[in-house]
Amino acid sequence: xxxxxxxxxxxxxxxxxxxxxxxxxxxxxxxxxxxxxxxxxxxxxxxxxxxxxxxxxxxxxxxxxxxxxxxxxxxxxxxxxxxxxxxxxxxxxxxxxxxxxxxxxxxxxxxxxxxxxxxxxxxxxxxxxxxxxxxxxxxxxxxxxxxxxxxxxxxxxxxxxxxxxxxxxxxxxxxxxxxxxxxxxxxxxxxxxxxxxxxxxxxxxxxxxxxxxxxxxxxxxxxxxxxxxxxxxxxxxxxxxxxxxxxxxxxxxxxxxxxxxxxxxxxxxxxxxxxxxxxxxxxxxxxxxxxxxxxxxxxxxxxxxxxxxxxxxxxxxxxxxxxxxxxxxxxxxxxxxxxxxxxxxxxxxxxxxxxxxxxxxxxxxxxxxxxxxxxxxxxxxxxxxxxxxxxxxxxxxxxxxxxxxxxxxxxxxxxxxxxxxxxxxxxxxxxxxxxxxxxxxxxxxxxxxxxxxxxxxxxxxxx
Amino acid sequence: xxxxxxxxxxxxxxxxxxxxxxxxxxxxxxxxxxxxxxxxxxxxxxxxxxxxxxxx
Numbered sequence: 001x002x003x004x005x006x007x008x009x010x011x012x013x014x015x016x017x018x019x020x021x022x023x024x025x026x027x028x029x030x031x032x033x034x035x036x037x038x039x040x041x042x043x044x045x046x047x048x049x050x051x052x053x054x055x056x057x058x059x060x061x062x063x064x065x066x067x068x069x070x071x072x073x074x075x076x077x078x079x080x081x082x083x084x085x086x087x088x089x090x091x092x093x094x095x096x097x098x099x100x101x102x103x104x105x106x107x108x109x110x111x112x113x114x115x116x117x118x119x120x121x122x123x124x125x126x127x128x129x130x131x132x133x134x135x136x137x138x139x140x141x142x143x144x145x146x147x148x149x150x151x152x153x154x155x156x157x158x159x160x161x162x163x164x165x166x167x168x169x170x171x172x173x174x175x176x177x178x179x180x181x182x183x184x185x186x187x188x189x190x191x192x193x194x195x196x197x198x199x200x201x202x203x204x205x206x207x208x209x210x211x212x213x214x215x216x217x218x219x220x221x222x223x224x225x226x227x228x229x230x231x232x233x234x235x236x237x238x239x240x241x242x243x244x245x246x247x248x249x250x251x252x253x254x255x256x257x258x259x260x261x262x263x264x265x266x267x268x269x270x271x272x273x274x275x276x277x278x279x280x281x282x283x284x285x286x287x288x289x290x291x292x293x294x295x296x297x298x299x300x301x302x303x304x305x306x307x308x309x310x311x312x313x314x315x316x317x318x319x320x321x322x323x324x325x326x327x328x329x330x331x332x333x334x335x336x337x338x339x340x341x342x343x344x345x346x347x348x349x350x351x352x353x354x355x356x357x358x359x360x361x362x363x364x365x366x367x368x369x370x371x372x373x374x375x376x377x378x379x380x381x382x383x384x385x386x387x388x389x390x391x392x393x394x395x396x397x398x399x400x401x402x403x404x405x406x407x408x409x410x411x412x413x414x415x416x417x418x419x420x421x422x423x424x425x426x427x428x429x430x431x432x433x434x435x436x437x438x439x440x441x442x443x444x445x446x447x448x449x450x451x452x453x454x455x456x457x458x459x460x461x462x463x
Numbered sequence: 464x465x466x467x468x469x470x471x472x473x474x475x476x477x478x479x480x481x482x483x484x485x486x487x488x489x490x491x492x493x494x495x496x497x498x499x500x501x502x503x504x505x506x507x508x509x510x511x512x513x514x515x516x517x518x519x
Contacts, residue, residue, distance in 0.1 A: 020477035027481035277475075328493065441489045448485045456478040 015401065020457035023452045026412045027223045033416045037423045038437035044427045046249050049233070049242040072129025079126040079193070085377045086190025094368070095379030096186040102193070103171055104365040106219075107416040108358050111226040115351050118234075118247075119227025122213075125220055129199045131209035134201075134352060148208040151215060156255030159203075161263045163196075163218025165312070168267035172274060173304040214254075221260055225251060225347055248344040249275035256345035262319060262349040265450070266312040269457060272357045277456060278307055318449050320344065325442030326426075332439065333429055341429065345422040345443065349450055356407040356458060360398050367393045404462065408414020411454045413445045422447075 003257040012456045086098035092101050138146045165417045175184025204212045213220040228248040282303055289299035371391030375384045426436035
């Protein structure tokens, strides 16, 4: 018998059990992990990074001035190629180097690899390289280091959070020209990159290169956040190995850090839900606006912007509810302290969402990046720099089921790590492990909520 | 025929169930603890009252 189902049940996957049962299984994994943590983990393990220096020669070579100049020059060169391709190349988004390089290779590649190896963006950051070179040149000419204004500490990382949302807005809101397609123009991306470069260099001139990179430069803050999960770090001119995830515990002490990680989760969620779970409500609001005489593009962008901000608000609300719940446990620190103190536990979740939503997209698009886009960056069809212009994307590389299992695994592992970091931090605030465990019931609820929400978004998007 | 044409629109309910179970368990636990605390406080005040009565 065939049931007359409209659409959503007819999934393209051929899973042995319904997708929602994976959410139940994932929740059980989280609950079991939670009780295992409370039974066996009674002292904080991640507050100390347990640094072990790497070999002196390797450290000196990798952090030497020529190596820094080389990495910076590579970053500036690649940004230049992307901007040039955007301005002069084809308007076909899939054939222009700029879009895949900025929105896939950098935007997804740096978080994925930084989460393993530590912050990889910092040495290649083109704006940092230009800012440092300009500062050095100024010092040589003027005979003194450039003077900077004191950064308003109350702003914290809020400029980075806003910049992050703005970047995603350009990609998924501004670039969406119809209710069914995302079609951002490479030219618009190149202009946005130039505008952002001017803004960033101006801010670096005002507040200092390193200060702005740590607080306001959206990409440095965003990629650096994932880098805190990785095993390598640099301090005082030497490289060291550290305990995985341990550097994350000190990341969120700056105001606005929670907003950055929440913005990351919200941006990924909104991108995944835009054509899936939110499709019907977006269409309804869009029709409401256009029925009242609003232009189609304006109506669509306004609708998407409202939903994107609402997603940010919803993710923030779930986290705040968890924090509010912890306040009820005797001996709890202030709400503000808890909000800051547990923000880093969301970093693995942000990474899990990123992997779950974009892993397959990354695998497919990187074939294009290192295939025809590398040989023909402008997409004109007239150049073949490396003889790879005929290489096409093999969409059979990953099956639908393989993608689904990677998505589920990413979400479960990310949330278990989040739970582990939260439990570890709770032991700092409540040295009595029973109270620490009681406080973490609420974070368990937050993690289960994010896991189920993530799986729901994926199941609808895959459906 | 079963009226299931748009049943797919309600699949989200299945994703909410685990969250409700966890939140329900937390609230139940919190209420039970609060009640136990109140009962303990009540017992100790009764014991204290007994002593006062004895002294009187």
